[in-house]
């Protein structure tokens with residue numbers, strides 16, 4: 001398997017260069033609707049955070065989206081090739097993880113989940129987030145939200161950050177636990193769609209990012225999603241005798257349409273529960 005590390009390093013370097021550009025230059029690539037450059041506004045339903053980002057769709061045609069035309073300019077060519085290489089390496093990594101998950105659940109074929117993100121029509125996204133150091137107002141008691149709490153809607157998310165803390169996950173009792181930053185590690189998040197496919201055996205955990213008072217955080221996240229028309233429901237081959245499905249069947253396109261009308265913290269799966 002091609003290692004994601006070299007393309008990761010160059011993508012991160014290019015991202016740092018991009019985020020260091022004057023605001024007017026970056027805004028040529030925005031607003032993110034949903035793809036492109038965004039700053040402080042997340043999604044289009046009123047969420048805000050101490051973050052700027054680049055959101056890119058991953059299609060079988062590398063980097064086709066018009067809002068990212070800057071990547072097709074000669075000055076964007078090294079960024080483009082690093083990102084294309086990284087996207088394909090991180091997708092393979094996601095597949096290895098998804099195949100181990102299928103094995104752990106003792107279901108076959110092993111590629112039952114990974115084939116969804118490998119599909120030519122897979123609806124996947126790459127996100128580069130930059131959280132600049134945040135001057136902490138006294139009233140905030142050292143807590144400023146970089147990216148508000150949420151679950152990821154897709155099947156799997158593969159996150160890699162530099163060595164700046166900020167990411168936290170929520171435990172069942174509602175307490176928050178910090179994820180130690182480790183630039184040599186990937187953080188894997190189960191998405192809502194995998195929770196549905198496994199009838200809740202794997203859970204999409206709520207997470208958030210707190211801004212850092214001193215250092216910049218840079219993260220790159222691959223969100224592996226299924227093709228638009230894919231029907232999502234608990235896999236019958238996983239269900240035990242008498243086990244009830246917790247979700248009604250829906251397509252990824254239907255879920256995404258509803259998800260994009262919600263705010264980050266909303267419980268998106270709620271409307272699909274039985």
Ligand SMILES: C=C1C[C@]23C[C@@]1(O)CC[C@H]2[C@@]12CC[C@H](O)[C@@](C)(C(=O)O1)[C@H]2[C@@H]3C(=O)O
Pocket residue numbers: 034042043044045047055125127150151152153154223259260261262263264
């Ligand atoms: C507030 C929103 C931003 C988001 C779309 C949404 O309406 C609800 C889900 C959000 C999320 C979270 C995970 C990923 O970062 C993301 C790209 C996704 O697929 O769902 C974002 C969406 C976004 O930033 O557009």
Ligand SMILES: O=C(O)CCC(=O)C(=O)O
Pocket residue numbers: 127129147152159161167207208209219221
């Ligand atoms: O930037 C991070 O570390 C996490 C952001 C996140 O959860 C997301 O973009 O969905």
Ligand SMILES: [Fe+2]
Pocket residue numbers: 150151152157207
């Ligand atoms: Fe997330």
